Amino acid sequence: MLSKRNLSQPTVYQIRLESHLDHQWADWFEGLTITLEKNGDTLLTGPVIDQSALYGLLKKVRDLGMTLVSVNQVQSTKGENTMTTKENMNTNKNPNPIEAEPATASPKRLARIAGIFYLLVGIFGGFAVGFADPSIYLAGDAAAAAANIVANPGFVRMTVVAHLLNETFFIITAMILYTLLQHVNKSVAKAMLVFVILAVGIMTLNTVFQFEALQVATNVSYVTAFGAAGSNALVLLLLDIQHYGTLIAQIFFGLWLTPLGYLAYKSGLFPKALGVALVAATVSYLVDVLAIFLVPDFGNQIHPFISIIPAIAEIWIVLYLLVIGVRTVKTNKHDA
Numbered sequence: 001m002l003s004k005r006n007l008s009q010p011t012v013y014q015i016r017l018e019s020h021l022d023h024q025w026a027d028w029f030e031g032l033t034i035t036l037e038k039n040g041d042t043l044l045t046g047p048v049i050d051q052s053a054l055y056g057l058l059k060k061v062r063d064l065g066m067t068l069v070s071v072n073q074v075q076s077t078k079g080e081n082t083m084t085t086k087e088n089m090n091t092n093k094n095p096n097p098i099e100a101e102p103a104t105a106s107p108k109r110l111a112r113i114a115g116i117f118y119l120l121v122g123i124f125g126g127f128a129v130g131f132a133d134p135s136i137y138l139a140g141d142a143a144a145a146a147a148n149i150v151a152n153p154g155f156v157r158m159t160v161v162a163h164l165l166n167e168t169f170f171i172i173t174a175m176i177l178y179t180l181l182q183h184v185n186k187s188v189a190k191a192m193l194v195f196v197i198l199a200v201g202i203m204t205l206n207t208v209f210q211f212e213a214l215q216v217a218t219n220v221s222y223v224t225a226f227g228a229a230g231s232n233a234l235v236l237l238l239l240d241i242q243h244y245g246t247l248i249a250q251i252f253f254g255l256w257l258t259p260l261g262y263l264a265y266k267s268g269l270f271p272k273a274l275g276v277a278l279v280a281a282t283v284s285y286l287v288d289v290l291a292i293f294l295v296p297d298f299g300n301q302i303h304p305f306i307s308i309i310p311a312i313a314e315i316w317i318v319l320y321l322l323v324i325g326v327r328t329v330k331t332n333k334h335d336a
Contacts, residue, residue, distance in 0.1 A: 010047040012074040013054060017042040018067035029060070041069060064107070107180060107269065108325035114176040115321025117169045122318060124166040129246060132159035136210070137239045142232035145239055149217040156214045163207040167200045174256070180326070181263040192259035199252035206245040213238035247289055254285025257313065264317070269326035274316055281310040 021034060021042040032046035048054045054071075061068055136156060138145040149156055174196035182189040213235045216222045222231040257278045265275025288306045291299030 010049050012046065013044075013048050014070075014072045014074050015044040015057065015061070016069040016072075017044070017061060018069050021064075021066065029057070032057075042066075045074070062106075110176055110180045111269070111321045111325040114173055114180065115318055115325075117173040117176065118314075118318045118321060120169040121166055121173055122314070124162045124169065128159055128162035128166055132162065133210075133243070133246065137243050139240070139243070142229070142236040146217045146232040146235040149214055149235065153214060153218055156210070160207055160211050160214075163203065163210070167203050167207075171196060171200050177260065177263075181260075181267055181269075184263045184267045188259045188262055192256050192263070195252045195256035195259070199249050199256065202245055202249035202252070206242045206249065209238045209242040209245065213242070247292060250285055250289050254282045254289075254310070257285070257310075258282045260317075261313075267326075270317070270320060274313070274320060277309070277313040277316060281313040284309040 015032075019040060019042065020036045021029075029044055032044045035043040035045065037043055044057070048057065058068065058071070132155070136145075136148065136152075136159060138148055174193055178189050178193050216231060216238065217235045222234065225231075226234060261275040261278030261282070263275075264270040264278060265272050284306050288299065288303060291302060291306075293299070
């Protein structure tokens with residue numbers, strides 16, 4: 001039973017869980033020795049600084065969906081864990097007692113929050129990149145491009161804002177997914193963040209070019225300085241830079257899906273097929289970009305077809321995050 005007294009020294013506790021804790025969650029209990037017992041239970045043993053820290057550990061057990069069998073106070077200690085264990089899956093012999101941690105959301109809650117922001121990325125990104133940009137950018141016709149912006153300045157401003165919101169929500173999505181999946185492989189999770197940061201950086205700079213095209217088209221001082229033809233050409237140049245910059249950013253929009261797919265596959269929190277689909281989406285993104293730059297006519301022809309795999313993979317993960325969140329942590333029950 002839990003002790004109700006205020007402990008002046010760290011106390012060693014044994015927390016018994018029904019079923020074996022999957023190895024991928026060992027980092028959640030750093031500082032505790034994790035023992036997989038022959039009867040199928042998991043035993044967490046180690047010093048805990050106070051009742052608040054103990055509550056934090058029990059909250060993690062609850063968040064993982066595991067069944068708590070018992071919590072036993074073993075002995076008081078002055079900072080050294082003298083307990084011995086057997087059949088250790090992951091020996092975290094940290095001499096420092098567990099201290100209280102800030103409250104963290106459960107995996108399912110984190111997943112659903114990520115799903116909400118990922119959905120916002122799809123909404124604002126779909127509007128800005130899929131609808132608004134093609135409506136604004138009229139390739140090869142400087143006069144028409146400038147006239148189009150002059151006739152629809154409010155639409156262009158709305159597109160700029162949509163881009164900025166899309167990029168903001170994208171980085172938030174990646175940060176939440178990093179928090180959710182970093183326990184699988186922190187290096188891969190960091191790579192995922194790096195790709196997203198690169199994509200967001202390029203897209204943010206692209207948005208500046210699009211906004212400057214609006215400034216040039218609607219400010220008569222540019223017509224005075226460069227003449228109508230020169231001003232129109234400058235507008236088209238800025239839109240060209242924005243257009244091709246978006247294509248370059250697509251490389252990193254694709255690359256971030258590979259570490260995400262790997263983490264999803266290895267974590268056990270998502271269907272393995274979803275992880276494979278995300279990696280396949282990376283290949284599709286890269287082929288699409290290379291084809292457009294190397295063989296533009298062919299690239300434009302295959303674009304509608306090659307976009308199918310990324311659409312399926314990203315819609316799938318958004319729906320999975322929103323509806324299911326993540327799978328309950330996998331446990332292994334063994335006979336004694």
